[in-house]
Amino acid sequence: LFDDHLPSDLPEATLSDNARIVLAKRYLKKDEDGQPIEEPETMFWRVARTIAGADARYGASEAAVDELARQFYALMTTGVFEPNSPTLMNAGRPLGQLSACFVLPVDDALSNGRSGIYDTLKAMALVHQSGGGTGFSFSRLRPEGDNVRSTMGVASGPVSFMKLYDASTEVVKQGGTRRGANMGILRVDHPDIRNFIACKNDTSQVTNFNISVALTDEFMKAVKAGGSYDLLSPRNGSVVGQEDARQIFDLIVHGAWKTGEPGTFFIDRANEYNPVPSLGSYEATNPCGEQPLLAYDVCNLGSVNVGRFVKLDAPSDLPPEDRIDWDELRRVVHLATHFLDNVIDANRYPLAEIHNLAHTIRRIGLGIMGWADLLVRLGIPYSSHEGVEMGRRVMRFINEESRNASERLAETRGVFPAWGPSIWGPDATCARRADGSRVRPMRALRNCNLTTVAPTGTISIFAGCSGGIEPLFAVAFMRNQAGSLMPDVNPDFVRIAQEQGWYSEELMERIATEGHIHFDEVPEDIQRVFVTAHDIAPEWHVRMQAAFQEHVDSAISKTTNFPNEATEDDVRAIYELAFDLDCKGVTVYRDGSRPMQVLSTGKTS
Ligand code: GDP
Ligand code: 5AD
Numbered sequence: 001l002f003d004d005h006l007p008s009d010l011p012e013a014t015l016s017d018n019a020r021i022v023l024a025k026r027y028l029k030k031d032e033d034g035q036p037i038e039e040p041e042t043m044f045w046r047v048a049r050t051i052a053g054a055d056a057r058y059g060a061s062e063a064a065v066d067e068l069a070r071q072f073y074a075l076m077t078t079g080v081f082e083p084n085s086p087t088l089m090n091a092g093r094p095l096g097q098l099s100a101c102f103v104l105p106v107d108d109a110l111s112n113g114r115s116g117i118y119d120t121l122k123a124m125a126l127v128h129q130s131g132g133g134t135g136f137s138f139s140r141l142r143p144e145g146d147n148v149r150s151t152m153g154v155a156s157g158p159v160s161f162m163k164l165y166d167a168s169t170e171v172v173k174q175g176g177t178r179r180g181a182n183m184g185i186l187r188v189d190h191p192d193i194r195n196f197i198a199c200k201n202d203t204s205q206v207t208n209f210n211i212s213v214a215l216t217d218e219f220m221k222a223v224k225a226g227g228s229y230d231l232l233s234p235r236n237g238s239v240v241g242q243e244d245a246r247q248i249f250d251l252i253v254h255g256a257w258k259t260g261e262p263g264t265f266f267i268d269r270a271n272e273y274n275p276v277p278s279l280g281s282y283e284a285t286n287p288c289g290e291q292p293l294l295a296y297d298v299c300n301l302g303s304v305n306v307g308r309f310v311k312l313d314a315p316s317d318l319p320p321e322d323r324i325d326w327d328e329l330r331r332v333v334h335l336a337t338h339f340l341d342n343v344i345d346a347n348r349y350p351l352a353e354i355h356n357l358a359h360t361i362r363r364i365g366l367g368i369m370g371w372a373d374l375l376v377r378l379g380i381p382y383s384s385h386e387g388v389e390m391g392r393r394v395m396r397f398i399n400e401e402s403r404n405a406s407e408r409l410a411e412t413r414g415v416f417p418a419w420g421p422s423i424w425g426p427d428a429t430c431a432r433r434a435d436g437s438r439v440r441p442m443r444a445l446r447n448c449n450l451t452t453v454a455p456t457g458t459i460s461i462f463a464g465c466s467g468g469i470e471p472l473f474a475v476a477f478m479r480n481q482a483g484s485l486m487p488d489v490n491p492d493f494v495r496i497a498q499e500q501g502w503y504s505e506e507l508m509e510r511i512a513t514e515g516h517i518h519f520d521e522v523p524e525d526i527q528r529v530f531v532t533a534h535d536i537a538p539e540w541h542v543r544m545q546a547a548f549q550e551h552v553d554s555a556i557s558k559t560t561n562f563p564n565e566a567t568e569d570d571v572r573a574i575y576e577l578a579f580d581l582d583c584k585g586v587t588v589y590r591d592g593s594r595p596m597q598v599l600s601t602g603k604t605s
Helices: 017-026 040-060 064-075 087-088 115-128 157-172 193-198 217-225 245-259 266-274 326-346 350-363 370-377 385-413 459-463 492-502 505-514 524-529 538-549 568-580
Strands: 082-083 099-102 133-136 182-187 209-217 228-231 240-244 264-267 297-305 366-368 474-481 484-489 561-562 583-591
Touching: 017 040, 017 459, 040 064, 040 087, 040 326, 040 459, 064 326, 064 505, 082 326, 082 459, 082 492, 087 297, 087 459, 099 474, 115 133, 157 182, 157 193, 157 209, 182 193, 193 209, 193 217, 193 245, 193 385, 209 583, 217 228, 228 366, 245 568, 245 583, 264 484, 264 568, 266 583, 297 326, 297 350, 297 459, 326 366, 326 385, 366 385, 366 459, 370 385, 385 538, 474 505, 492 505, 492 524, 538 561, 538 568, 538 583, 561 568, 568 583
Parallel strands: 099 133, 133 182, 182 209, 209 264, 297 366, 561 583
Antiparallel strands: 082 297, 099 297, 228 240, 264 583, 474 484
């Protein structure tokens, strides 16, 4: 383990008070009494030094490792790039588990010594203890009421075992670095699908799981055409029943309208882009949906804060794309890709299977955050064709540069071991679409998968930016600060108000308490640019997600917000639109549809 002495010439981190509080609570090293024994700066140096240290195994000198560590330190302490939480918590420490996302297989046996229900339950506990989130497909479990030959009993079905995993998560969550989080998936052609769709209608149930239904293309076709589809036995794939596709789709839509769950996972779309189909197919995703993964697959994430690449001092009559510092963005994307590739080598994986697959395919998840900030700084409304087009443009650039960086790494470190038959591999052997065409052009990459968009729930607080590609949640809200309520206003909004001469403390307080900016003092174009999640028509949420998906290797974590009065038809239209636009999944949230809403605007916050 690395001796975490902080070089005296390193600058302090730029962090808000809120960020320092979150770090002290959960991220910094603590003594036996729970008192932090490192500063945020020591934490970032511990991470930077540990991850840069992986270069030594490729022959880098000590001086080169030190120089790289300083570059990583600068990225993280200035909020330009942050790795996912487990890397911040565990790098350079005994646990050493650095990844946020795992998928574990669940076989139809109580125990087979490897991936039976209780074997995987134990693996889940180990992953949670280390700060990772887990996803499972329960589709291979025989349905409720099916027979159990060895005992002459009857099976209790996938939902009952998901509840077992949920209860175990609840128990383990006290002891880990952070509480467990899960994704539960069932294929729409599983005989227990009705029971699964309804299992979270009571929002006090299965609270440690997000759930999604894996929808096949065949099912979506049946929904469009009207008619039935087959239910299949998980034991042998034989047809054991039929359901009316629209009826099942309506149940999914109803649940989503009522509680936000289930979400949907368009499993065939995800598998079309599986980079290594010779090693298995995708059955499930991580808890927030941005990573479809194979069995025993893992992904370490990191996100670039794109809002930081707007040149604020550029003349505002320049076209928006000329106000983005593309050269600096390229430099950061290359460094971030290098960082995430190193994480694979620095990582201590909780299971041998996971270690082996990670080193065979070298999957990484480079994402972005601060998207809403970037749009605001360029004066582009989120809900506009210009906004969506800019999303496509920025993500295409990041995706391409991340691939360039991965190619450069491969020149010295080699391509990932499973490259040959992968979708990136040489002509003769590479994986192809059913019609024989290549899924991706041949490229000699170090990593089978490069890009994603994570929610960045905590790391966006450290970077001081908006989360993932979500719109602003609020322009201002009242924050409880040491016992008194203070308005917390978006800094770009304050800056513009001051520049344009309509700033007043009274206005800021009114905006924070009322929860909107539709006041006469606020110019109309500013009202259009500072749109928040709830002002944006659901269709724009999905159009933005789809634009990013075009240039993202894995998937995107995104919530499409609906007003409270939205109907089930509104939700159905969005689920269909997301499928038609080639999204890999969709999640919705209707305002007020869950009893405990973590974030809310206006007077209730
Ligand atoms: P951040 O790095 O903490 O900001 O995490 P994100 O909000 O970007 O989430 C990324 C991934 O981390 C999710 O998809 C999950 O796989 C995992 N994750 C997020 N929050 C939790 C949590 O509270 N507990 C656990 N165990 N995993 C989480
Ligand atoms: N499928 C995919 N993502 C989900 N999330 C919640 N439930 C699901 C689901 N069933 C995501 C939200 C948000 C993040 C915190 O978790 O969309 O992006």
